[in-house]
Amino acid sequence: EQQGVEAPVFSAASYACQRSTPQPGHNTLLTDSLAVLAESAELNGDEGRAVAFRRSEALLRSLDRRVQGVAELRGLPCLGEHSRRVIQDVLDNGKSSEVEETKSSSRYKAMKVLTGIFGVGVKTAKRWFTEGICSLAQLETSGHTLNPAQQAGLKYYADLNQPVTRDEADAISVTVEEAVCSVLPGAQVTLAGGFRRGKTSGHDVDFLITHPDEGKEEGLVHKVTACLESRGVLLYHQTTRNTYQESPEGAGRPRSNMDRFERCFSILKLVQDPVQVEADQTDSGCRPWRAVRVDLVVSPISQFAFALLGWTGSKLFEREMRRWAVHEKSMSLSSHALYDNNQKRYLTASSEEEIFAHLGLEYVSPSGRNA
Ligand code: 8DG
Ligand code: MN
Ligand code: MN
Numbered sequence: 001e002q003q004g005v006e007a008p009v010f011s012a013a014s015y016a017c018q019r020s021t022p023q024p025g026h027n028t029l030l031t032d033s034l035a036v037l038a039e040s041a042e043l044n045g046d047e048g049r050a051v052a053f054r055r056s057e058a059l060l061r062s063l064d065r066r067v068q069g070v071a072e073l074r075g076l077p078c079l080g081e082h083s084r085r086v087i088q089d090v091l092d093n094g095k096s097s098e099v100e101e102t103k104s105s106s107r108y109k110a111m112k113v114l115t116g117i118f119g120v121g122v123k124t125a126k127r128w129f130t131e132g133i134c135s136l137a138q139l140e141t142s143g144h145t146l147n148p149a150q151q152a153g154l155k156y157y158a159d160l161n162q163p164v165t166r167d168e169a170d171a172i173s174v175t176v177e178e179a180v181c182s183v184l185p186g187a188q189v190t191l192a193g194g195f196r197r198g199k200t201s202g203h204d205v206d207f208l209i210t211h212p213d214e215g216k217e218e219g220l221v222h223k224v225t226a227c228l229e230s231r232g233v234l235l236y237h238q239t240t241r242n243t244y245q246e247s248p249e250g251a252g253r254p255r256s257n258m259d260r261f262e263r264c265f266s267i268l269k270l271v272q273d274p275v276q277v278e279a280d281q282t283d284s285g286c287r288p289w290r291a292v293r294v295d296l297v298v299s300p301i302s303q304f305a306f307a308l309l310g311w312t313g314s315k316l317f318e319r320e321m322r323r324w325a326v327h328e329k330s331m332s333l334s335s336h337a338l339y340d341n342n343q344k345r346y347l348t349a350s351s352e353e354e355i356f357a358h359l360g361l362e363y364v365s366p367s368g369r370n371a
Contacts, residue, residue: 007065007072014077015328016058016320017361020368023199025061033090033099034060034083040102043111045122054316056083058371067091110134116161118267118293119149152236152267156291160267163201164292172205172270172292175233176224180209183223187211192311193295198367204293208311210304218242220298221264228268235291236267242298244336259310259335262298267291303336305349310335312352317364317371325359333359 013019025031038053059078060067070088073079079087089096102108113135114125133139136157146154153160164172169191177189190196193206209224211217221239228234244260271289299307310318325333331347332339338347338358349355356363 007068009072009074010063010067010076012059012062012076012078015324016055016062016317016371017324017364019059019062019371020364021058021062021317021371022368023061023197023370025063025370026066027060027063029094030067030087030090031057031061033086033096036099036102037086039112040108043108043115043122043125045126051316051319052080053083055320056080058316060087061370106134114139117150117157118153118160119147119151120153149236149238149265156235156267159291160203160293162290163203164205166195166200168270168290168292169195169202169205172268172294173207175228175231175268175270176207176294176296179224179227179231180220183227184211184216184220186213187217187220190308192297192308193313196312196366197314197370199370204295206295206311207297208304208307209296209298210301210307212301214301217262217298217300219262221262221296224296225264225266228266233269233271234266235269237264238266239264259307261307261335264296266294266296268294302348305351305355306333306337307335309352309355312366312369314369314371317369320371321359321361324361329359331359 034053034057038050038057041047041050041053055078059076067073067087069091070084073084073087086096086098089098107129110129110133111122111125114120114128114133115122117136117139128139128142128144131142133142136154140154173189173191180187180189188210190208190210191206192208193204194202195205209217209220211220221241225234225237225239228237240263242260242262268291269289270292274288297307297311309321322333325331325338330341332341333355338349338355339345340347340358347358349358353363
């Protein structure tokens, strides 16, 4: 065994939900590199490869100190051959040639621009790229008919691609809380998503809404959007009603990780602080507001703990929790419920802590869920 100058070997559990993963972690050079490869795989529609890179990225982010050499990673789970090669390259050369090539490829650049449009997914972007569309200008002159979401996405492209700051998220919270409480007194609004995990910026602001009297929350999304509209701050919205009652997941496992809550994907107008506007005037033109993506989700109180856990993320953390549930506990976890396949019954919970306990997992606080 080599001893002495070498740092000790790391150890880590294999599921991300068994670990605490902070943001940004101590190995950003490595995790940023792996994130590019994960993103590139996502943009290629290669889910398996994307998840493998995301798992490697999350594992490295969970380490409590900087990695000095690959020898310290011996025996760690989640790191495949490909990831280890990339890590080696970054440790030796300060960067990975594969990552550099990926970032400069016309396909990656075009797919990032096109999927950066709200309402445009990988499939659509791929089709456009195949037709030679690589930029917003080319898309605009292509004659393609865009759906309402994509039209809004194009219209507010610059704003929506500028990260939302924590201060902006707080300002949006005030607007949303005012609207919610004016249409349903006693309703509770909880900030979810990346901001709940302590991230300092995000691509949108996620809110989970409930009411202590079950049933009172029904139809709330429509009332809230009507209120926001009357106040002139609703730039775009697409509402989906709750479909959980009609076909509950039952004994089977959820068909997809899309849940069935009443929800609204929206774009809100955030009126900015006059001082801030002065400072930003050069890049944001002269308008005293900016567009911000906001997700509103309404949950009945009886499902709230599951909804909160599901909408706090990260996406990988959620995915890992569901994988743990199925493979290690024979349970099915969704944003609505937890079903025990052995006992053939639902396990109720009124807090996230109880859900972790049902799953035999140590509790991980939101700030540790940045997998
Ligand atoms: P970001 O916005 O700062 O980029 O990060 P985020 O807050 O972690 O990502 P998000 O895309 O806003 O998603 C927040 C959580 O919401 C994520 O863990 C997954 C969860 N979620 C569901 N259902 C759905 C769904 O149908 N669509 C999306 N986009 N997210 C969903 O539980
Ligand atoms: Mn979010
Ligand atoms: Mn969201």
